[in-house]
Amino acid sequence: MAVSFKDALRSGNFIVTAEVGPPKGIDITEMKAHISLLKDKVHGLNMTDNQSSVMRLSSLVGCHIIKEMGGVPILQMTGRDRNRMALQSDLLSASVLGIDTVLCLTGDHITLGDHKEAKPVHDLESLQILKAVRALESGKDLGGNALKGAPHFCAGAVVTPEADPIEPQLMKFEKKVRAGAEFFQTQAVYDLEAFKRFMDYAGKFDVKILAGIVLLTSARMATYMNQHVAGIYVPDNLVAEMAGAPKGGALQQGIEIAGRMIRKIKEEGIAHGVHIMAIGKETVVPDILQAAGL
Amino acid sequence: MIVAERKPFDEIKTMLAGCRKVFILGCDTCVSVCMAGGKKEVGLLASQLRMSFKKDGRDIQIDEDTVERQCNREYMELVLNKLQDYDLVVSMACGAGVQLLADLSEPRQILPAVNTRFIGMTPQDGTWEERCRACGDCVLGETGGICPVTVCAKGILNGPCGGTDHGKCEVDKEKDCAWTLIYRRLEKMGKLDNIRKAFPPRNHLVQCHPAKQVHEVYKGE
Numbered sequence: 016m017a018v019s020f021k022d023a024l025r026s027g028n029f030i031v032t033a034e035v036g037p038p039k040g041i042d043i044t045e046m047k048a049h050i051s052l053l054k055d056k057v058h059g060l061n062m063t064d065n066q067s068s069v070m071r072l073s074s075l076v077g078c079h080i081i082k083e084m085g086g087v088p089i090l091q092m093t094g095r096d097r098n099r100m101a102l103q104s105d106l107l108s109a110s111v112l113g114i115d116t117v118l119c120l121t122g123d124h125i126t127l128g129d130h131k132e133a134k135p136v137h138d139l140e141s142l143q144i145l146k147a148v149r150a151l152e153s154g155k156d157l158g159g160n161a162l163k164g165a166p167h168f169c170a171g172a173v174v175t176p177e178a179d180p181i182e183p184q185l186m187k188f189e190k191k192v193r194a195g196a197e198f199f200q201t202q203a204v205y206d207l208e209a210f211k212r213f214m215d216y217a218g219k220f221d222v223k224i225l226a227g228i229v230l231l232t233s234a235r236m237a238t239y240m241n242q243h244v245a246g247i248y249v250p251d252n253l254v255a256e257m258a259g260a261p262k263g264g265a266l267q268q269g270i271e272i273a274g275r276m277i278r279k280i281k282e283e284g285i286a287h288g289v290h291i292m293a294i295g296k297e298t299v300v301p302d303i304l305q306a307a308g309l
Numbered sequence: 310m311i312v313a314e315r316k317p318f319d320e321i322k323t324m325l326a327g328c329r330k331v332f333i334l335g336c337d338t339c340v341s342v343c344m345a346g347g348k349k350e351v352g353l354l355a356s357q358l359r360m361s362f363k364k365d366g367r368d369i370q371i372d373e374d375t376v377e378r379q380c381n382r383e384y385m386e387l388v389l390n391k392l393q394d395y396d397l398v399v400s401m402a403c404g405a406g407v408q409l410l411a412d413l414s415e416p417r418q419i420l421p422a423v424n425t426r427f428i429g430m431t432p433q434d435g436t437w438e439e440r441c442r443a444c445g446d447c448v449l450g451e452t453g454g455i456c457p458v459t460v461c462a463k464g465i466l467n468g469p470c471g472g473t474d475h476g477k478c479e480v481d482k483e484k485d486c487a488w489t490l491i492y493r494r495l496e497k498m499g500k501l502d503n504i505r506k507a508f509p510p511r512n513h514l515v516q517c518h519p520a521k522q523v524h525e526v527y528k529g530e
């Protein structure tokens with residue numbers, strides 16, 4: 016039987032998580048193939064929640080399928096699409112289905128996705144979802160009403176180590192720690208020296224930090240992220256390394272860079288683990304792990 | 310103030326299809342200041358419509374007036390008798406003004422000529438920025454006079470989301486991140502402790518729509 020994510024965090028082992036996205040539609044063949052490929056190679060598999068504000072199969076059902084297939088699901092929950100009633104209801108439902116790890120997120124803004132005219136909810140933000148998790152565990156909902164059976168979760172959150180300005184980001188990080196976050200999966204990091212400085216600060220808190228690893232698939236992607244994705248900075252030397260990859264070899268170069276970073280993070284004890292986001296290229300996650308020596 | 314913008318001309322003209330006698334009623338308060346529905350804009354719309362209908366060879370009588378405050382009964386009573394003989398009244402007031410006009414002149418058909426957008430302020434001439442969502446539970450005292458409910462696209466209360474980028478918002482790179490502004494302001498004020506605490510979820514009960522309030526002195530009347 017798979018080890019629970021909470022136990023994996025407690026084990027002191029180097030933690031590896033990866034990410035699977037539910038499909039737009041009901042054909043879950045590819046999603047199941049990704050789960051099948053990754054479930055035994057990682058300590059937990061995140062199931063994204065209408066990622067990038069694009070409507071898809073729910074993260075709750077995706078997590079249920081991971082569970083059924085013998086993996087360890089990490090339920091991503093954003094406050095963008097559901098109010099506090101729906102979020103709490105889904106948390107109870109997750110618990111009944113044996114899904115006991117949740118990542119609490121504010122969620123990308125609705126205008127970034129494919130239903131730009133929809134009403135953004137944002138009744139609860141990341142911190143308040145974390146607090147809702149802890150409230151439910153105490154046997155009461157956010158309305159103060161007693162529950163018939165309380166759930167128990169391993170709750171996590173996210174942080175952007177390279178946010179600019181960093182101070183308000185760190186202030187929020189500390190609020191999440193105080194609200195009971197047990198682990199953090201970070202936004203993608205590429206500059207490990209800068210990340211070490213973040214860890215000098217974050218390492219003081221009793222939480223596990225998993226460094227975000229986003230697979231680079233081309234120099235163009237790296238440049239695009241530098242220009243358009245908040246909190247992601249790919250240093251020039253890595254952009255050049257991607258640009259210098261032989262024709263048709265950019266993906267392999269990206270796998271090598273990701274593997275090299277993971278190896279360094281593990282060997283130097285920079286973070287407690289890594290969270291691999293191979294957006295659209297989930298099938299190469301085992302190659303990244305191999306390149307990392309894991 | 311309430312900020313509105315006039316509907317596109319073609320939309321307004323289409324709404325008037327089939328009418329023979331139309332009255333355009335402006336409002337000289339907020340929508341006048343934001344140049345959407347005051348006396349000048351009423352005159353402009355009336356002229357545009359007259360010219361356009363004339364060009365189409367249609368005979369429509371269009372008359373106009375502007376009241377001081379279309380959302381206030383006292384002012385509206387001064388103008389109601391002027392509207393008697395018209396098929397339809399086009400209101401250039403905000404949504405509140407349109408509704409009071411409709412209530413007071415029932416069953417006459419009333420049409421809105423502006424879209425009411427937000428409560429805002431004027432940082433410079435000709436520009437209006439939304440600064441209040443009328444949430445009914447003001448936190449400005451703690452956030453350095455910058456409203457996270459309004460200025461943050463997600464209205465979040467506990468610091469920046471992951472979309473903040475060099476002080477700008479993920480929704481629009483031209484827009485400032487409210488939480489960066491709040492952080493900077495409170496830093497200057499020496500009041501960063503204000504936002505170190507966790508703000509609880511907002512109480513939407515205080516905003517339960519449609520909201521109503523009666524001044525203490527008028528209760529029981």
